[in-house]
Amino acid sequence: xxxxxxxxxxxxxxxxxxxxxxxxxxxxxxxxxxxxxxxxxxxxxxxxxxxxxxxxxxxxxxxxxxxxxxxxxxxxxxxxxxxxxxxxxxxxxxxxxxxxxxxxxxxxxxxxxxx
Numbered sequence: 001x002x003x004x005x006x007x008x009x010x011x012x013x014x015x016x017x018x019x020x021x022x023x024x025x026x027x028x029x030x031x032x033x034x035x036x037x038x039x040x041x042x043x044x045x046x047x048x049x050x051x052x053x054x055x056x057x058x059x060x061x062x063x064x065x066x067x068x069x070x071x072x073x074x075x076x077x078x079x080x081x082x083x084x085x086x087x088x089x090x091x092x093x094x095x096x097x098x099x100x101x102x103x104x105x106x107x108x109x110x111x112x113x114x115x
Contacts, residue, residue: 020099027095028052036091038083040076047080051091055081 031051048057
């Protein structure tokens with residue numbers, strides 16, 4: 001029989017889970033406020049997204065605008081947004097990855113905790 005019925009370990013585990021959940025919420029809030037950029041066409045199109053992936057800004061150099069070829073401009077916009085989102089995902093991995101490891105790794109973690 002485990003001395004104390006295992007209660008101290010369970011209490012400690014719950015406290016650790018609450019701390020990780022608080023740290024995770026703080027990291028997610030920081031991500032939502034942090035902006036990252038992506039660009040395409042050698043900088044002709046630049047997109048800014050939050051660390052959580054919300055598009056915040058788009059800058060298009062006038063040299064990228066050709067009324068006869070709007071398809072290329074559209075491709076540049078998509079590429080810039082994709083690049084910005086990749087940067088946001090990398091930032092998420094840096095901020096949230098260690099927290100996920102603390103929950104058992106791989107995002108599996110503890111059921112009910114957001115990730």
